[in-house]
Amino acid sequence: MRSRLLAATEWFDDRTGVPTAWRHFLLEDIPDSAGWAQVFGSVALFLFLVQALTGILLAFNYAPTPGDAYDSLQYVIRNVAGGRLVHGLHHWGSSLMVIVVFLHMAQVFLYGAYKRPREATWIAGAVLLLLTLAFGLTGYLLPWDNRAYWGTVVTAQIVASVPVFGPFLTHLLGAQSGVGVLTFARFYTLHTVLLPLVIVLMIAFHIYMVRRHGITPASIGERKNQRFYPKQAFRDTVAMFAAFTMLFLCAAFLNAPLGRLADPTDTTYVPRPEWYFLFLFQLLKIFRGSLEVVGTVVLPTAAVILLFLIPFVRVPEFLRSHRKLVAGAFVLAVFGIWAGLTATAIVSEPRHTGVSTNDTRAAEWASIPPEQIAGIGYFQAWGCGSCHNLIGGPRKAGPNLSAARLHHRKEWLVHHFNENRRSGANEESASRPSLPQLNALSLFLADLKPDSAKRLQQISSQFTRGAQVYVTGACASCHKVNGAGGGIGPPLNGLFDRRTKDWVEAHFANPQKLSPGSIMPPYRFSPKDRDALMRYLAALPE
């Protein structure tokens, strides 16, 4: 058996030379000083491969047009087996890749590995860094949620402000009349066709350069007494494994953000870029007025040019004996500036409440009565949309519900639902809706107008669910939301400015323990209901 396998390998080697090339690749002589510091390049390559794999998988279930993109991604996350994991790997993988690429660059810089004759290796590496960031920037738009849309609006504005080339670049990005289908198609094609092609060629060139010049020895004339395989390969593998474990845990336990569907009319949304672009975002705030272009274009361009010129910068004579110290201080300074800007940006972020939400507070819809928000939720959950249109659309079996002639009073609707429920006529329902549920649905329908329906349809299901819990829990008998409801308990707008998330959570379970004398009954919500309710309450305007 073994000899057969050997014979087959030999045959294959003879015809293709691949096994010999692979052996040659693994058995490269490397300097004795090579060690754990040299693993980052391999980890970056590995993460790229993970991004490629997960990216292809996502594309299998993705509709690359605005609107549909959002629906299909939601489908991936909610319906496809393992879809949440694959999306998580791709999302967090991009962040991890940026981190590792920067670590790799810092190591190469500190070890002076960019110097003659490795200038081309460094420049190819710098291009790879820019390509990695370009992947992040273009991929940001593809979920087509509010975050993606508004983030890209800012990007497009910055591109437009580039002196001389601005209009041409805007034209190339299809953003002349705002971010829309054209920009989306351009970003998608960049992200999935052009950038992958270029980065693969660049990676090949980069690795070829590394092989051509070998790993940089710690000192000139150092002996190359070890081989890449197995010791260095072992270190690389352990590092890749550690990176993958981290990535997998992130993907499995952290939800990749997916906000509401992109809404160009949502003027309350404050766009924030991905964390690794936050420093640029903060930089813009320093330069105002006509100087803004310094922050958006001049400084970043200067930094990129400096990056490319690093191999050609001659360190002054008097510093040369302290080369390592100078390099270390430079890296620290750059990191310090970056960290300072990023931290400032994070601190100055508009305060969110303890409850995590992807949407900004005081969204347009938050002042709508909870019954109506709950109502649209029931409308969607009970599949009313399969027979009724809310606004317009293809002809359906039941009447269009925002048509003016159909407006019935709330009492009529409740009666109508109850009638149909008894006779088992057209309206189907999975289980018998309770009176508060029917009440909410009827209130929503009785007050339905085309523009309000549009607004309601964009409320994400996590908030409609929260409003439903609010309605079915009859919270309004004692509490006020947006000024409507009972006066026995405190009003709930701004609750999370007064209380922490943990406090509210504990309070539901045992009100008297936290507020002695309260007559509020304990509520035992399912964790999902409780979180939805808190998220809804947190989104209310103050």
Place this chain on the structure above:
Amino acid sequence: MVSSSTHINRRNWFKTTISMLSSLVAGVLAGSAGTYLLGTPEASERESWSDAGDVTKLQAGEPEEITFEQNRVDAWKTRHEKASAWVILNNDGSVTAYSPLCTHLGCAYHWEAGAHAFVCPCHGSAFNMQGNVIAGPAQRPLDRYAVKMQGPRLWLGPIQKSQGA
């Protein structure tokens, strides 16, 4: 100086760890990809029924092709589209509704009154009024819609695949 046998042991340990860790990573990735590609997506809506119209005026025992509008969940889209069915009003008043596609390779068949059979033009499969194969390459009887009556109106549900003969 390390003795050569410890040196070899160390090398072997490196090699074993490399193959173990990389197979683990590759396994997790392959497993995720496999689940993602081959796993059944969770259905987001329960089965939907469509009103296929008044069938009381059909002539008993005469198959007729009807078209109706249905909502079909297609991954992330719900499509509103036309669909058709071959409907037979049985003598006992019950209704049978066949999916309009031949069970051989999915061509649309039609009713030939003269031959008293559903005949598929593609490869000559033929089915009798009970949906059973009477000629041609088809292996399975015609697929049926789930049916229910509400008053005079026929409601069609999901298509139920027939079992092979």
